[in-house]
Amino acid sequence: MVNNSEKNSNKAWEKVDKAVASEGGTDDAKRRGEAFAHAFSAHLARLMEEPAAYGKFGLANLLELREECLREFQFRDAYIAIKQRENEASLAVLPDLLLELDGMDEEGRLRTLIEGVLAANIFDWGSRACVDLYHKGTIIEIYRMSRKKMQRPWRVDDFDLFKKRILGHGKGEQPPYKRALMFVDNSGADIILGMLPLARELLRLGTEVVLVGNSLPALNDVTANELPGIVAEAAKHCDILRKAAEAGGLLFDAMVDMEDELKDNVTSVPLMAVESGCGGPCIDFRQVSSELAAAAKGSDLIILEGMGRALHTNLNARFKCDALKLAMVKNQRLAEKLFNGNIYDCICRFEALEDQL
Structure with missing residues (x-):
């Protein structure tokens, strides 16, 4: 069970700047960055309300989820x-x-x-x-x-x-x-x-x-x-x-x-x-x-x-x-x-x- 999802929700928005910068800071990158932050925050909000929503879910799974969300919105390497x-x-x-x-x-x-x-x-x-x-x-x-x-x-x-x-x-x-x-x-x-x-x-x-x-x-x-x-x-x-x-x-x-x-x-x-x-x-x-x-x-x-x-x-x-x-x-x-x-x-x-x- 993950108990630090709220803190990571704030970090989702922090991650956007690096992700957008990695794609040249274009308008399209900014749009995708905002979409990533909303999607990842939604996952975290659900975990806060329903910790077992995705089955057995620990820190490693949470970190993997974040990277999968970035890739979903075509951010290949934010760093x-x-x-x-x-x-x-x-x-x-x-x-x-x-x-x-x-x-x-x-x-x-x-x-x-x-x-x-x-x-x-x-x-x-x-x-x-x-x-x-x-x-x-x-x-x-x-x-x-x-x-x-x-x-x-x-x-x-x-x-x-x-x-x-x-x-x-x-x-x-x-x-x-x-x-x-x-x-x-x-x-x-x-x-x-x-x-x-x-x-x-x-x-x-x-x-x-x-x-x-x-x-x-x-x-x-x-x-x-x-x-x-x-x-x-x-x-x-x-x-x-x-x-x-x-x-x-x-x-x-x-x-x-x-x-x-x-x-x-x-x-x-x-x-x-x-x-x-x-x-x-x-x-x-x-x-x-x-x-x-x-x-x-x-x-x-x-x-x-x-x-x-x-x-x-x-x-x-x-x-x-x-x-x-x-x-x-x-x-x-x-x-x-x-x-x-x-x-x-x-x-x-x-x-x-x-x-x-």
Whole structure:
């Protein structure tokens, strides 16, 4: 049952401005935007009066309903301009971040990478508290502020367990994992300064990586269709990402000089991207795409990032492989309910398969 429909009714009208702007602000877009707000508000009003009107209906369903209403009125991606702007700003500082990471030892780098994922997860246009932060600085300033505040122990802190699993395999032995499925969350700093550097580290250790993005746009979440372009831009600053993207079919540079190609002919583990089958900020593993189901075969690590995927829908889910759940809690009520904590608390939960048997 949904009990915050009235609050979301007001947000329906707030969403109109972004939706209209994404379509160029034309008169037709304004007309469709107003129609969307009325339609979505009508759904919410009915839920207020009759909570069981649409059957069992939780937050994930409500968020999905909102995106379906936007698509009904031909708004394909209400946050497209914001996502593009934040991607460009994040890519500009990526080279410096990679240089900083490469100057660290393995343990320090892994800790900084997890801190980076948690810090970058602050960029969520679905959170009122986070949207308010956008008025107080640029996304890079906010990211740096968030990173500086990353102090352990976190509210849930299994980093040492994860570190032992990742780095305890020893030099010259098999990679810590064969294949990792990484369920990415937001565009901009979240994917570019958070999850991609973590993916890069797994690739460095010999683990295949599959990035899993939404099939359809939802808020500022990155979609599977956007991932190849983002990876291609990031790969310009990193040979590890470039070689892995080429091996995974995400990148093909027809202009590579043959001599350089032969000189650089070292087999790389692949970096791939697939769509989740979902069109909202949460994920229901009972309903995924066929390509995700195929990619899951042989995977022995799953990384869920963000409140929607790691907390709202899968916090207590148990998988048939190791699982790492990473999120910054951007809602005070949720923080109190789940962890007896506070807004901006960080969650790093590692669940080893052997501990679940």
